[in-house]
Amino acid sequence: MFPKGFVVNGVHCGIAKKKDKLDLALFFSDRPCVAAGMFTSNFVKAAPVLISQDNLKKNKNCGMHAIIANSGCANACTGVPGKKDAGAMGAMVARSLSLGERAVVVASTGVIGKRLPMSFMTNGISAVCKKIAAGENNPVSAVKAIMTTDTAVKIVARTLNIGAKRVTIWGCVKGAGMIHPDLVAPHATMLSFILTDAALAPSFAQRALKAAVAPSFNCVSVDGDTSTNDTILLLANGAAGNTPISAGTLARAFSSALNAVCLDLAKMVARDGEGANHLVTVTVRNAATAASAKKIAATIATSPLVKTAVFGADANWGRVLAAVGRSGEKINPDTVDIYFDGLSVARNGAPVDFSEKKAKKILQQKELTITVDVRSGTASATYYTCDLSLDYVKINANYRT
């Protein structure tokens, strides 16, 4: 399943030291796209984020054609020269494929504080544009080219009918570390590119993306560190031939599929978090407000002590309750219940006599859920995270070298 009218591919341009590591990807639509974007809320925004925000702003209604993205260098904290480099990446693609000046979105991920090697970029962009011009479509190569410490290619695709037309939504994501996206509209080193051949009204595209991101990408944390480069882009080229979607039943159907794609991608990020062995779903229920539920869930999901306990398969629910208590949300500890999957481990903020063996088995699973019922309202929230392992520390102790 791949949306009509898109061609994507990846090459090795030389940023990566290993010769077989693809490091430059191009996502291209043969016709202009309605585009929507969400970017990092970090006050320190990488050069490509600034360029892309600007291009999107001036060109969002219908004129976007491509995304050029590299791994190995984030082009963040590189000052004015870095911004020039990011602009040049987009301009080279535009020139090579005869696109409008602002028809290209730029994204980068990798080491912060290093300039892009522009001679490699020039050759690489020329090479990848040739593949695209020749119609060589290779989604897996494109995604591999934006991976850093990721260990898995993360792609999700769905099809649905919009009226009589068959529509495809295809999404990919990279990101395993420095993952705690806080994406604000229309402003996120998680990169996620979502391509669809559906025709979308521009305002609906942005609204639908924002709604889809809130409970998915904005509820994932690997290490609590919000990146300078997080970027999520939706390109809709209309090649499916449907009447542009703007509201009503069809909009709800499309949104529902888009939400599912974003949620699947977000969970893939947590599952493939740096050094991770477990996808941990943290659900807080019966909180006073949705914001309160999210804050509590986020505090649990980012607690190093909770995450190391999961790594050690140690049913240390006290650390979960301690995290609830330090979330800043006013809760009554005496009405808090905690479950590991279906197993009750604490009730009314106090121990329950549970089977340590059963608890260990649950914690050893690849996927598990920590549920906290705070019994003080009706709101709930779900956050996705992973364990904090020895490998996380190893990966990050020597990331640049």
Place this chain on the structure above:
Amino acid sequence: MFPKGFVVNGVHCGIAKKKDKLDLALFFSDRPCVAAGMFTSNFVKAAPVLISQDNLKKNKNCGMHAIIANSGCANACTGVPGKKDAGAMGAMVARSLSLGERAVVVASTGVIGKRLPMSFMTNGISAVCKKIAAGENNPVSAVKAIMTTDTAVKIVARTLNIGAKRVTIWGCVKGAGMIHPDLVAPHATMLSFILTDAALAPSFAQRALKAAVAPSFNCVSVDGDTSTNDTILLLANGAAGNTPISAGTLARAFSSALNAVCLDLAKMVARDGEGANHLVTVTVRNAATAASAKKIAATIATSPLVKTAVFGADANWGRVLAAVGRSGEKINPDTVDIYFDGLSVARNGAPVDFSEKKAKKILQQKELTITVDVRSGTASATYYTCDLSLDYVKINANYRT
């Protein structure tokens, strides 16, 4: 140097599995003390915290005599029975040493969500009270008895003259993990007990402790997890014979010494953080406000990516700048300068051509300072933390077992 009128000691009562691990300490004054306390802001407060807050409130002016403290079990998240146990600990000491009902403060540290083994406690309290009654003073044993994953005995003492009288301030602290105190007056598993033979006016005691805690214990983080049990206590028994201190030059002199004791103890906590190899001082200067400076410093000091980079001696200053940007404080990335000790590594938010060799050497030191100049005001703040090492993960993956 030990303050007059105090006798302290520790015993093995059996909470700890190893027979030679001391696990119960008693800090005793032969005359009533003015007491001041700071406790955790976690909404989930351990039973001993609740009991101690209550005793302090009802008895702070002059009547406090002792602190009974154990390691190995935090008596947190133990409900009503846990509160009874904490009360019983204090009551046993009071009975054994013929003290008033509320003359004893109670503190616990260790595993959350387990009941105290009260038969062990009963025997242990009897044994330690005997030592105290016999005048057997052993500060090192007392401190060892409250240590958990600590690797060093952390004691600081200072003397100063108050008028014609020689006054001693003696302080100890335990705590290596779940360290991110956020102590609020008069409510903190960092335990710190400060004993002085100075005579203090009660209101001055609390004011001086609060002022001393703000830039010391409240600016330390090992892992960002604020405990359910953090407790700092100051007992002043007046045995030095000075006129009680309340304001003026003498108050400033005492406060200055108390501040130094608290700062030294706080830095010892970061230096001995779980698995830590480095004491990292994070200084933010020229921020808009002191609160903003503290928030930025705290965000850097708790970033897993910054801390793993220090562990790997990798001069990844981009992670520092990324942390500045996600702190939530509005800063201009283009005016941010970063230094590792005296070495400039980033200027105006962009790379500086620095010696990687020099940077590595700095990062390999036992103590180093990360300075961030945000050039947007005149306020500054300093935070103390440590690296995030493989040993941190190992220690916490199997804490209970």
